[in-house]
Amino acid sequence: MLSNLPELDVPRDEYTQGKGVPKKRRHLTIPDHSELEVVRHFKGLGRANFSIDDTMYPLGSCTMKYNPKIxxxxxxxxxxxxxxxxxxxxxxxxxxxxxxxxxxxxxxxxxxxxxxxxxxxxxxxxxxxxxxxxxxxxxxxxxxxxxxxxxxxxxxxxxxxxxxxxxxxxxxxxxxxxxxxxxxxxxxxxxxxxxxxxxxxxxxxxxxxxxxxxxxxxxxxxxxxxxxxxxxxxxxxxxxxxxxxxxxxxxxxxxxxxxxxxxxxxxxxxxxxxxxxFLPGPVAVSQTVSHKSTVTELGNDSNDGREGSRQSFRFVMPERSVGRVxxxxxxxxxxxxxxxxILVHGLNGIRRNSIQAVLNANYLRKRLQPTLSPAFGDECMHEFVCPNPLVTQGVHTIDIAKRMLDYGIHAPTVYFPLIVKEALMIEPTESESLAQLDALGEVLEKIVKEGLENAETLKRAPHNLPLGRLDELLANKKPVYRHRLGG
Ligand SMILES: Cc1ncc(COP(=O)(O)O)c(C=O)c1O
CATH class of the missing domain: 3.40.640.10 (Type I PLP-dependent aspartate aminotransferase-like (Major domain))
Structure with a gap:
């Protein structure tokens, strides 16, 4: 089998030269934990996370709606x-x-x-x-x-x-x-x-x-x-x-x-x-094919010899396609x-979802109006964008976002769109109940009040999470993907 492989096109190391496992790999300390410890570790990490299954996630334009289990x-x-x-x-x-x-x-x-x-x-x-x-x-x-x-x-x-x-x-x-x-x-x-x-x-x-x-x-x-x-x-x-x-x-x-x-x-x-x-391909097409009809009874196919037809499906590349992506x-x-x-909701259900998404956003928008005044218009579709009302307090939008985590709600989209300075872009989606919309409204009202009374509370948030502020620039530029043994 191995002889079928092509020639190695990178420099050989100790291992590929047949000298066994390289020295530096011989002294790895393998983590040694019981199954229970491992289960608790990962359950704990799961609880430290935010997800739509755990809490509201009003990310504007990203639309974090419920992912049905069906x-x-x-x-x-x-x-x-x-x-x-x-x-x-x-x-x-x-x-x-x-x-x-x-x-x-x-x-x-x-x-x-x-x-x-x-x-x-x-x-x-x-x-x-x-x-x-x-x-x-x-x-x-x-x-x-x-x-x-x-x-x-x-x-x-x-x-x-x-x-x-x-x-x-x-x-x-x-x-x-x-x-x-x-x-x-x-x-x-x-x-x-x-x-x-x-x-x-x-x-x-x-x-x-x-x-x-x-x-x-x-x-x-x-x-x-x-x-x-x-x-x-x-x-x-x-x-x-x-x-x-x-x-x-x-x-x-x-x-x-x-x-x-x-x-x-x-x-x-x-x-x-x-x-x-011109579409990228392949795309699915259907055609009607004729056949001798087949009667299925209790899982047994029997051919009664009569002519019939059925839909058959296959993939084709569109004739002037821009190619495969x-x-x-x-x-x-x-x-x-x-x-x-779509099958579960039906096309009418999809329509109802859209209406509910717009209704929920307008309810929240109206409720928040005295606290967070939207940048444009008197009504919205499924989301709305507000400038940060605490800028004069020296509070940035990121501070509001981090404080929301303390209250168990994921932040909305922040700093987008770019034409609204220090933007908060809120999209509740149709998935959320009236009670949950009010809960989000209360949290945002509370945070704005906190910011007006003591801006420092927001600037040092989050206070209740396992980790405080991360260096996001460093995390982006030098991400650490591996667990480092011993520290
Ligand atoms: C308005 C808009 N256009 C395009 C995109 C890009 O979509 P994707 O993230 O699936 O690449 C997004 C993503 O959030 C969006 O909000």
Whole structure:
């Protein structure tokens, strides 16, 4: 077997030279603990963590909604877990599920082409901008500019730059919305397209989007919809009807799949019929095949010889695809969970969830108004953004966020969007009860009062957790991933 391996292409060490385990590895001290100690250690670490199963997690735009256990149960079923994607039955089964989710997303977005392969929202964006570039190129155009509002998530300009196009910023209007007039001012023949998040990251609905889309289409550009906030409108509005040509959806935000610390994720891409041939692949297709009909009785198949037909499913690459962006056909485990989520709720249930998410956010917004005044508007969609009211006390948003941990609630998103200074971006989601919304309201009111009376309490928070303030810069620049023996 070993002789089949290719030649080693790195320098040989003592071990590969046949001298046994290298000296420095011979004296490792192996931790020696009983099973009970190990169990208690890990249970303790689990309790020190914050998760949506333990506490409220009102992260704006990140949408930490409940991940239903039924989705986990189905994903853990051996039928799915043990089916290899290379087996014929495996491909058919997986394609059937992928096709099922594709179909639901078509219904919800009004966009008839779907690829589930991108592994995150940001990868959906990159794939979408590659499609825009390719579409323009095939029309003989070398347009480079993608217009992006200044409220956009950082991944928007990053995806544009990665795809080789040039981001150009448009200022948000005084009501927290993108204005047609501002778009018209920069719209010319250099514009390949525009990227708009709707509702935007301030939690405000972009109601001028249809007029903006019409203007962009008129000069030959395309409209990219960042669907990260789709959970506010799913089942109510189809982005395709607003003039959106391409859109990604973050499955974890709208369909309650796990977030998973940078992956596994899924950012399906939905496009118009005209753009479907450019989609990253493979995508699932179905066809009707005729066969001799099979009657199944108590698990025994018997062929009665009559002609019949059935739907068969398989994967294909779209003919002018921008290529593969991930192995196989995306994160199948996540696709499956999202599919189960939609089956359990039904399309009406998805609509109810969106309405509830908007209602919950508006309730909390109204309740908090005297304490935390939102940066824009009198109402919101699924989230709202407030500037830190304690800046004059020398209290930073991070101090408020850390103090919330003392009260057992995870902080909202902080310092985003960038156009609101020291921002707190709050998204309660539809998962939370009225009592829990009030509990969050009380905590925030208490913290603001504390800040006004004694700012130091906040500046030195958290007080009740196993660890205090971490050096976040150092943690990012020099992360320690390994347990160090003896210290
Ligand atoms: C508005 C918006 N766009 C894009 C993204 C990127 O999505 P992902 O984190 O799945 O790559 C996010 C992520 O939170 C977002 O909030």
């Amino acid at each position: 989705s986990e149960e189905v994903a853990g079923n051996s039928v799915f877990k043990n089916t290899h994607p290379y087996s014929e039955a495996g491909e058919e089964l997986h394609a059937r599920i992928v096709h099922g989710l594709q179909d639901f997303l078509v219904s919800l977005t009004g966009l008839p082409g779907v690829s589930l392969t991108p592994a995150a929202g940001a990868q959906g964006e990159l794939s979408g901008v590659l499609i825009i570039r390719e579409y323009q190129r095939q029309r003989g155009s070398s347009r480079q500019v993608m217009l992006i509002p200044d409220s956009a998530h950082g991944t928007n300009p990053a995806s544009v730059a990665m795809a080789g196009l040039v981001p150009k910023t448009i200022k948000t209007g005084p009501e927290g919305r993108l204005r047609l007039a501002d778009v018209l001012e920069v719209l010319d023949e250099s514009v390949a397209g525009i990227m708009v998040t709707n509702p935007n990251t301030l939690g405000i609905f972009e109601h001028e989007l249809p007029a903006i889309a019409e203007a962009v289409h008129e000069i030959g550009g395309l409209v990219y919809g960042d669907g990260a906030n789709f959970n506010a409108i799913a089942g109510i509005i189809r982005p395709g009807d607003l003039g959106v040509d391409i859109m990604h959806i973050n499955l974890h935000k709208t369909f309650g799949t796990p977030h998973g610390g940078g992956g596994p994720g899924a950012g399906p891409l939905c496009v118009t019929r005209e753009l479907a041939p 991930r192995t196989f056909y995306g994160n199948f485990g996540i696709t499956l969970r999202a599919y189960v989520y």
